[in-house]
Amino acid sequence: MAEELKAKQLISKINEYTENNNIDMLCTLLDQQRTSRIAEVMELLEGDRNAVILGCLPKEESSEVFEKLDEATRAELYELLNVRQLKTLIYELDPDDAADILSELPPSASEHLLRTMKPDESETIKNLMQYSDDSAGGIMDPLFLSVPKGSTVHETIELLKIQESDEDFYAVYVVDIEGVYLGDVRIRNLFSAEPEQKIEELIEESSLSVSVFYDQEEIKNIFSKNDLIAVPVVDGNNVLVGRITADRVLEVAEEEAAEDIYTIAGTDAEELYDTSIFRAARIRMTWLAPCLIGTGVTAMVLLFFKNSFTEVYTVAAAFAPMIAAISGNAGLQTSAVVICGLATGHMAALNLGQVFMREARIALLIAMFCGLIGGLIYTGLSDVLGNHDPASGMNYVMVSLAFGIAMSAAVMVSTTLGLFLPFLFKKIGIDPAISSGPLVTTANDSISVSIYLFTTLAFLG
Template identity: 35%
Template sequence: MEPIKQFELSKEYLESLQLGIELENVDFIRESLDGVNVADIAAILDELTMQESVYVLRLLEKQLAADILIELDETTLSKVLREFENTEIAVWIELMDSDDGADILNLLSEKDREEVISEFQDRIKSEQILELLRYEEDTAGGIMAKEFIRANKNWNVIQTINEIRRQAENVEKIYSIYVVNNKQQLLGRVSLKKIILAASETRIEDIYDEDVVSVPVHLDQEEVATVMRKYDLESVPVVNAKNKLVGRITVDDILDVVQEEADEDIQAMSGISDTVDEYDSVIKLTRARLPWLLIGIVGGLLGAGFIGFFEEGLSKVTALAFFIPLITATGGNVGIQSSTLVVQSLANKSAFDNSLSQRFIKGLLVALLNGLVLSVFVFGMIVLLYGNEVKFALVVSIALFSVVLLASFMGTFTPLVLDKFGINPALASGPFITTANDLLGLAVYFLVAMSLLSI
């Protein structure tokens, strides 16, 4: 027996498909794609030309085409949508889950969006989608779907199964059935397993579980992810201010949120100002990278002015210049280490975080230890290897020690301050702080040198 595996996209497969498209061999194309998972078909479309993709999407069954559209990455999707009439898009959107439909509408221009909405046939679906459009993209409301199964607490198991049957087409994955009162307020949940194992006359009231974790509709998506991770939830109900059940979020959407947030943090750390990837255009990539590089350059120019200020001393003791990279690099490394630790602890907030003073003392101790080891090492190396005089070695190592302390202080507190002001604290590990640390390091270095060497 052939083992069931993931679909492997081969060059040969792709070429035969493209030949089929060229020859407009509809049966061949449909057969080639038969049984292939929608995520894989989406990956295939990514490899085709826009014309070929459009041709294939028009050929396929509408539901299948709608499912594929959802799986396309945003850039491709926007381009594909431009090739279709708004009437075609409206039909697809009505075949999607409400959250996916709302996401697609959000990609359209306002004019197109209004036109697509005016084409909707299914009143309930269009109301659901319009409701979702109201919420901020990055909140629970923005990622929840309106498709879920709810049961009134007064129902029995048979009535609940009938509701599942009625909704079977709309609600693809059922994890839990949410139990509500007559005001549609969330009371609890009951698992499908319990429904299967209960007698048909059993009342929902008697088997439902009151321990249900819900999230408010305005909660930030990152916090929704934290809640779902903490409680190991496969889906979470979303409630409004009056505890009315308004939607549900499934864990597969959260998986994407976690990955996106991590990617965002890493990009913030590495000074890329826009969410870009390798496949974006040269211009877009350059634009995303230039701002932070320019900030670095401005920092460098300031640094140059700064060192220039000590030109006289520098011309007397040229060796001072040798250790500039050592000082700035160490300051940068220490700063990034410190801020990364704080950023990660901010992301995993617990009820009783270390207080500011605890953070300060601990950070200070670590910095003292690191600084001590590094500066003793550097002192020894300068004396041994470079044969410089002891006084000079002392200047470098004292400056290094101070820079480690300062950079660690900056690295710890900048993300805390950014977080207080609602700015992504990961930015603190990025080029901005590194640049600031460079300048600080230079200042400390030359001040120590000038005062100790009396130049």
């Protein structure tokens, strides 16, 4: 609560100083704040005031703040800052961060900014921008420390001493004459080795590397399973081209979690970075419009059976939402477990058959319990609300039995879809989280209601 109050006070003072054009006081105030706090506050302010804030900060700090902002706030600033100001901000950034920001700009604007940079710097950034944003090449840092095979420990330590970069290096990467990665040596091991010892003799047996084409989710799982701080990145010829550090992986984990939540909810992660309510509404309607069609299909199914068993149709139709809801939720539970397992890598190594045997048995138990309880509820409510004419009593008994069996069948079908669809989507390169989205759950509704009414019709003969 105290932290929140400080943020409100900071916003109040910034508003006061900017309104009164008291730039000196504003600069003094910002000089006392962490860059992370300034970025958090800027995301709550209007764009023109954010431009003033960046102008108050030293070049290095303004670049750091700019990089920490969310995409929506940066998008507002792109409209307010001129080319010279953008160039200054990007020039102070590390190449990987500069590549991320330039990729947010229109191609013509990013190309113009690249032309204003030094050739070697622009070339490095262009090389990073050629990779997909969610690949190892897209998230790697091109700055690393490498020594050629045959170097001595003494030569390597001397190389460390003359490093001008403010980056933290945890290991030295050993390469051959063509730059092919051979392994890494922990820096702490250098100081316990003999000065004339060859560097390749100290290579860690557990050294590993990742390809520039690896998906960032796969990188995240590699870090988690191997307790890594940094990992080298190689190209298709095993040439060392960069490294990925743990702090970047933390950002990746946050991005992946947010994307999955948005997908399951039936929207898009782009909405988080967009200030336009119209674009946000369009993104949501992209998912909701097919759902409207899907619910229309469910309504058509109900109408199709209206004349098939008129005597008990009203009571039977009243319980259709129960079938749809329970089976849909059961399928959602299964898919959530599978999606989480695939995302974290815990189930990815398992055989689909093994996973199926476990989930199928769980689904069978759930289906039996839901079918039994649902049938009892149906019977009880039908006795209270239904027709008590003895001549039609058998119909309601049969419908109750059909309801229980249909509930069990619908739950089994939904849980089976919840199991297989994530694996299928992952196999064909689609985000498995979509299998828990509104489109699939809407399809489950239509399928489960159809099973229920077909079963009821079959029992009534």
